[in-house]
Structures are given as C-alpha cells and as structure tokens.
Amino acid sequence: DAGVTQSPTHLIKTRGQQVTLRCSPKSGHDTVSWYQQALGQGPQFIFQYYEEEERQRGNFPDRFSGHQFPNYSSELNVNALLLGDSALYLCASSSPVWSRGTQYFGPGTRLLVL
Amino acid sequence: GENVEQHPSTLSVQEGDSAVIKCTYSDSASNYFPWYKQELGKRPQLIIDIRSNVGEKKDQRIAVTLNKTAKHFSLHITETQPEDSAVYFCAAGTSGGATNKLIFGTGTLLAVQP
Numbered sequence: 637d638a639g640v641t642q643s644p645t646h647l648i649k650t651r652g653q654q655v656t657l658r659c660s661p662k663s664g665h666d667t668v669s670w671y672q673q674a675l676g677q678g679p680q681f682i683f684q685y686y687e688e689e690e691r692q693r694g695n696f697p698d699r700f701s702g703h704q705f706p707n708y709s710s711e712l713n714v715n716a717l718l719l720g721d722s723a724l725y726l727c728a729s730s731s732p733v734w735s736r737g738t739q740y741f742g743p744g745t746r747l748l749v750l
Numbered sequence: 751g752e753n754v755e756q757h758p759s760t761l762s763v764q765e766g767d768s769a770v771i772k773c774t775y776s777d778s779a780s781n782y783f784p785w786y787k788q789e790l791g792k793r794p795q796l797i798i799d800i801r802s803n804v805g806e807k808k809d810q811r812i813a814v815t816l817n818k819t820a821k822h823f824s825l826h827i828t829e830t831q832p833e834d835s836a837v838y839f840c841a842a843g844t845s846g847g848a849t850n851k852l853i854f855g856t857g858t859l860l861a862v863q864p
Contacts (some may be wrong), residue, residue: 669851678756678839678854679794692851726793730850737782737845739852741793 638663640729640742648748649717657712657745661729668710669739670702673724685710722749752777754842756855764863769827771858773840776821780842783816783823784852789836830862
C-alpha cells in the first residue's frame with residue numbers, strides 16, 4: 637500500500653518564474669491538502685481539494701493555485717515566484733471528508749527561490 | 751482568526767524522564783487534535799490524535815489530554831528515549847464537516863539526552 641508521494645523532491649527556481657508541484661494521495665484517499673512549511677515553522681494550510689474542486693483556502697495569494705485530477709492526484713502551481721516562497725511544500729491526503737479525516741503527509745518538495 | 755499556540759519551543763530531558771508539550775487553540779469549532787513528529791529533513795508523521803468526544807487517549811508511552819472548556823490539549827511522553835528526539839507539532843481542525851484543514855502550532859524541539 638503506497639503512501640503519499642510527491643515530486644520533485646527538490647527544486648531551484650529564480651524570482652518571477654512559475655513552478656508546478658505534484659502529489660499522489662495514499663491509496664483509498666480522495667482528499668488532498670497542501671501546506672507550506674517555512675524553515676523552523678509549523679505547516680501552514682494553503683488549500684484543500686475534494687471531488688476536483690477547491691473546497692477551502694488558507695491565507696495565500698492568488699499566485700497559488702491548484703488542481704485535482706479524476707484519479708485524486710493533485711498539483712500545486714505557484715506563479716511569479718518570490719524569495720519568500722522558499723519553503724518545504726507538503727501534501728497531505730485523507731479519507732472522505734465525512735469520515736474521520738486523518739491526514740497523512742508526503743515527504744514534501746523543497747523549493748528554493750533565488 | 752484561527753490560531754494554535756504551542757509551548758515550550760524547546761525541551762531538553764534526560765533519557766527515562768517524562769516530557770509534556772502544551773497547546774492552546776482559539777477556534778471553538780475545532781473538534782480534532784492530532785500530534786505530529788517531524789525528524790530533521792523528513793515528513794511530519796502522525797503519532798496520536800484525539801477527538802472532542804474524549805478527554806484522554808493513550809498509546810503505549812504516549813498520551814494526549816484535552817480540555818475543551820479551556821481549549822487546551824497536551825502531549826505526554828513517558829520513559830523518553832533518544833529516538834524520541836524530534837520536532838513535535840500540535841494541530842487543531844474539524845473532522846466530519848465539509849473540510850478538515852489543520853491549523854498547526856509552531857513546534858517543540860524535544861532533545862532527549864542519553
């Protein structure tokens with residue numbers, strides 16, 4: 637039973653560029669949440685996808701967007717990268733929202749913006 | 751807004767001693783309180799969680815207590831071992847509703863001295 641997977645593991649971009657991060661949920665899970673974890677901080681909620689729709693969004697600008705595919709995998713897109721976007725981006729999957737909803741994290745993508 | 755405060759930020763104990771980490775949440779609608787352990791460079795891993803219909807939950811050397819009236823919850827680790835050394839995050843969220851985003855605390859760096 638595969639856990640949550642993310643790609644790529646590391647990424648280096650320059651200011652102004654765009655980036656796409658990918659996540660495959662744990663088998664049997666259909667809800668994907670994205671979090672940003674700055675160095676030395678707790679994860680901060682970006683948004684959550686269920687049934688291919690964004691269901692809830694945290695306090696992040698519109699430069700952050702996402703998508704969920706019919707197979708429940710998800711992408712996080714960040715446009716016009718800023719230095720402050722450098723962080724570990726974590727994807728978490730959970731079972732249907734009407735059930736217990738425990739979230740399991742992937743290994744993350746470490747993004748460095750120069 | 752929604753907020754989770756976590757104390758202490760660092761905790762150093764001798765092997766075999768107990769460790770206690772405390773969190774306070776602000777959103778009275780929160781009904782789900784997980785704890786994650788994050789080792790350096792790795793993903794957050796769920797170690798225990800508690801829901802608002804119970805006041806305490808134990809799993810071997812780990813226990814969590816919840817006081818909904820005071821909006822406090824705590825993690826207790828007994829008989830600490832060097833492999834318990836990591837950053838621990840508390841979180842608060844809602845489960846069973848439309849979404850289940852998690853609000854994380856700022857983390858506690860636990861160092862268990864052999």
